[in-house]
Amino acid sequence: MRKTIIFRHLGLILLFNSFFLFISAAISGVLDETSFIPLLYSALIAMLFGVFPLIFVDRTYDIQSKEGIFIVVSGWGISCLVGMLPYILWGGEFSLVNGWFESVSGFTTTGSSILNDIEGLPTGLLFWRSSTHWIGGIGIILFALLIFPKSGTARHTLIRSELSDMSTKSFRTKTSSILKVILYIYVGLTVLEVICLSIAGMSLFDAITHSFGTIATGGFSPKNTSIAHFDSLTIEVIIMVFMVLSGMHFGLHFATITGKRRNLFTSAVVKYYLIFLIIGIGLVTLKLYLSDFGTWQESLRYGSFQVISLGTTTGYATIDTAAWPPFTQLILIYFSIQCACIGSTSGGLKFDRILMLLKSIKKQVQVFIHPQAVIVKKIDKIKISNEIEQFFLTFTALYLVVILISTFINTFLGVDLMTSFSASVATIGNVGPGFAGVSSLGNYADLPSLSKFILTITMLMGRLEIFSILSLFYLRSWR
Amino acid sequence: MRLRYKILSGFFLLVAMLIVAGSFSIIEFSKISKSVEDLLEDNYRSIEASKSMLEALEREDSGVLLLLHGNWKEGREVLRYGDSLFNSSFHIVQNNITEQNEEAYIDTIKKRYSKYKSLWERPIADTDKENNLNWYYSKSHEEFNAVKKAVKELMGLNQKSMYQEATDLKEKAKRAIMPGIVAIFSAFVFVFLFNFFINHYFITPIEKLTKELENYNPQKTTLTTKIETRDEIGKLKEAINSMIQKIKQNQ
Numbered sequence: 001m002r003k004t005i006i007f008r009h010l011g012l013i014l015l016f017n018s019f020f021l022f023i024s025a026a027i028s029g030v031l032d033e034t035s036f037i038p039l040l041y042s043a044l045i046a047m048l049f050g051v052f053p054l055i056f057v058d059r060t061y062d063i064q065s066k067e068g069i070f071i072v073v074s075g076w077g078i079s080c081l082v083g084m085l086p087y088i089l090w091g092g093e094f095s096l097v098n099g100w101f102e103s104v105s106g107f108t109t110t111g112s113s114i115l116n117d118i119e120g121l122p123t124g125l126l127f128w129r130s131s132t133h134w135i136g137g138i139g140i141i142l143f144a145l146l147i148f149p150k151s152g153t154a155r156h157t158l159i160r161s162e163l164s165d166m167s168t169k170s171f172r173t174k175t176s177s178i179l180k181v182i183l184y185i186y187v188g189l190t191v192l193e194v195i196c197l198s199i200a201g202m203s204l205f206d207a208i209t210h211s212f213g214t215i216a217t218g219g220f221s222p223k224n225t226s227i228a229h230f231d232s233l234t235i236e237v238i239i240m241v242f243m244v245l246s247g248m249h250f251g252l253h254f255a256t257i258t259g260k261r262r263n264l265f266t267s268a269v270v271k272y273y274l275i276f277l278i279i280g281i282g283l284v285t286l287k288l289y290l291s292d293f294g295t296w297q298e299s300l301r302y303g304s305f306q307v308i309s310l311g312t313t314t315g316y317a318t319i320d321t322a323a324w325p326p327f328t329q330l331i332l333i334y335f336s337i338q339c340a341c342i343g344s345t346s347g348g349l350k351f352d353r354i355l356m357l358l359k360s361i362k363k364q365v366q367v368f369i370h371p372q373a374v375i376v377k378k379i380d381k382i383k384i385s386n387e388i389e390q391f392f393l394t395f396t397a398l399y400l401v402v403i404l405i406s407t408f409i410n411t412f413l414g415v416d417l418m419t420s421f422s423a424s425v426a427t428i429g430n431v432g433p434g435f436a437g438v439s440s441l442g443n444y445a446d447l448p449s450l451s452k453f454i455l456t457i458t459m460l461m462g463r464l465e466i467f468s469i470l471s472l473f474y475l476r477s478w479r
Numbered sequence: 480m481r482l483r484y485k486i487l488s489g490f491f492l493l494v495a496m497l498i499v500a501g502s503f504s505i506i507e508f509s510k511i512s513k514s515v516e517d518l519l520e521d522n523y524r525s526i527e528a529s530k531s532m533l534e535a536l537e538r539e540d541s542g543v544l545l546l547l548h549g550n551w552k553e554g555r556e557v558l559r560y561g562d563s564l565f566n567s568s569f570h571i572v573q574n575n576i577t578e579q580n581e582e583a584y585i586d587t588i589k590k591r592y593s594k595y596k597s598l599w600e601r602p603i604a605d606t607d608k609e610n611n612l613n614w615y616y617s618k619s620h621e622e623f624n625a626v627k628k629a630v631k632e633l634m635g636l637n638q639k640s641m642y643q644e645a646t647d648l649k650e651k652a653k654r655a656i657m658p659g660i661v662a663i664f665s666a667f668v669f670v671f672l673f674n675f676f677i678n679h680y681f682i683t684p685i686e687k688l689t690k691e692l693e694n695y696n697p698q699k700t701t702l703t704t705k706i707e708t709r710d711e712i713g714k715l716k717e718a719i720n721s722m723i724q725k726i727k728q729n730q
Binding site: 003004007034037038040041044045048049051052053055056058085088089090091092 | 492495496499503507653654657658661665668669673675676679680708709
């Protein structure tokens with residue numbers, strides 16, 4: 001593994017971060033805020049560290065697979081480290097652990113927060129907080145790739161880590177095109193949502209920050225009470241639409257726009273994903289209505305928003321779900337585990353794997369009845385080999401094991417069971433809010449420091465698909 | 480890029496990092512200095528003046544009691560001293576308005592004090608007020624308490640602001656220290672990084688070249704050591720290769 005190549009690419013990632021830090025600093029500077037110096041200082045540090053490797057290391061045209069994985073993992077790590085700088089330099093509620101938590105939560109597009117008073121933060125810092133979502137959403141790696149030299153191997157490797165390995169198989173366009181497509185779709189959706197939210201009555205700043213949080217399926221809001229602050233059905237509907245769109249494969253958006261045969265309307269994954277969401281909304285609405293939670297319109301309004309918000313791993317809130325009936329909480333926990341589709345900006349287990357799991361169960365039943373039968377399994381007309389199936393099932397098992405371990409550790413640290421479990425599910429799935437002590441309008445401030453740190457590890461594991469993180473433990477075998 | 484510029488850039492970035500950290504620390508410390516100054520100049524001065532006003536009021540209350548008991552000379556003396564102290568202190572707070580609504584508080588004090596003063600300014604000795612404790616409790620003492628309350632409210636406003644300023648100071652101190660801590664940590668990482676690049680791009684190739692030259696096989700026409708850069712070390716390798724070829728040609 002060539003360390004110099006890794007340093008060069010990490011430098012590029014730092015430069016990209018510093019660009020957003022400079023914008024945030026400029027906002028603070030114009031508004032004469034206390035966060036100006038912390039943001040400017042962080043931007044300069046990121047820039048200096050970013051420029052230095054570029055002076056020494058020449059442009060390289062091939063990145064090996066192992067180097068690619070290492071760049072992805074360490075790129076996220078280094079971004080989180082730089083991302084926490086303005087927080088800890090500014091102070092307030094940001095201790096070292098809190099700053100790290102907020103930064104990791106931002107870059108992994110989790111959206112969990114330790115802040116009690118979000119609105120007390122300066123505008124520049126709020127912009128940076130939302131920017132971490134946007135940067136993380138598309139993947140720092142993707143940005144780095146666009147300015148990287150053209151290298152098929154590297155791109156393939158990096159895409160595998162960033163968008164899950166099925167994304168490269170399920171979308172039949174060239175790898176380089178996928179990268180450009182994702183960028184266009186990502187920026188396009190962000191701009192479109194900003195326009196829609198502005199028309200619906202949001203200020204430009206709120207529209208931008210909320211769009212960053214929606215398209216990245218993050219969930220950071222500059223308001224203490226998240227989307228509930230606006231109490232506007234129009235805004236909620238707009239955000240719901242964009243949350244659902246962001247939860248789908250970005251390549252399929254492109255295919256739909258360009259009139260390709262396999263698009264959002266013909267994809268089986270999207271079809272089942274939407275059916276599951278509709279069933280979830282229906283069940284939650286019905287239960288809320290039967291529990292005298294409100295009229296059926298109110299039940300539908302709050303129920304649909306929360307199901308979509310958690311089902312797409314965004315994590316915005318219009319109501320505190322901690323007070324909801326246990327059945328609805330269970331449904332929401334299921335959606336926090338299921339998450340959205342592969343190829344989107346959402347994290348977690350992803351719906352494609354759930355579909356695969358269901359198809360595996362069906363296959364096993366068929367094999368049980370007809371032991372000699374040769375059954376070919378397909379998703380969206382793509383044949384799924386036994387190797388991929390095994391990999392997916394191992395991943396699913398590992399995913400649940402991580403949730404279990406995280407819950408064990410958190411309960412050991414004195415956190416109650418429901419908080420521990422839902423926080424573990426919400427962080428590994430990059431969802432954000434959980435239940436009990438970390439509910440949708442609550443925060444993670446009261447958790448012990450070690451617990452917060454453990455949850456940041458689960459966030460990173462969720463974002464980097466566990467295997468990338470685990471592969472770091474086998475660095476010796478990489479040589 | 481040439482070797483010297485690469486090394487220079489390393490040192491330049493290190494210096495830049497220290498300058499940036501130093502500058503930000505200086506800015507933050509200047510802010511702290513300004514805050515301390517504000518704390519002392521603005522709030523502390525008003526609090527001290529308020530304390531003097533309270534002392535003046537206590538004296539005036541004693542003066543009124545002395546007058547009631549017929550000690551008019553001593554009473555007037557005490558009242559004159561109290562009034563002088565009150566006015567001088569009031570002058571300080573009047574010219575040191577630093578908080579929002581502070582002017583309204585000062586106006587209240589002014590009005591209350593004028594009312595209180597009007598009670599004892601007029602003669603008391605040889606009038607129906609002499610030895611009249613009912614008058615004292617119903618009029619004089621009541622007005623005395625009203626002025627005292629107004630002064631205390633002003634003092635409370637400044638104390639509250641002083642506390643807020645002190646809390647902000649703590650935050651500012653943290654902001655002044657943190658760039659230094661980050662700079663130390665960054666410089667530490669940077670030195671390691673710089674050392675790595677120096678070793679990787681300069682020391683190791685030179686060592687490899689030296690080793691290859693020491694174990695030089697006369698049958699070889701070029702050196703096999705791989706040089707990644709196109710700087711002076713790359714040129715050195717090319718020069719050695721050229722020299723070897725020239726020697727070979729001469730042989």
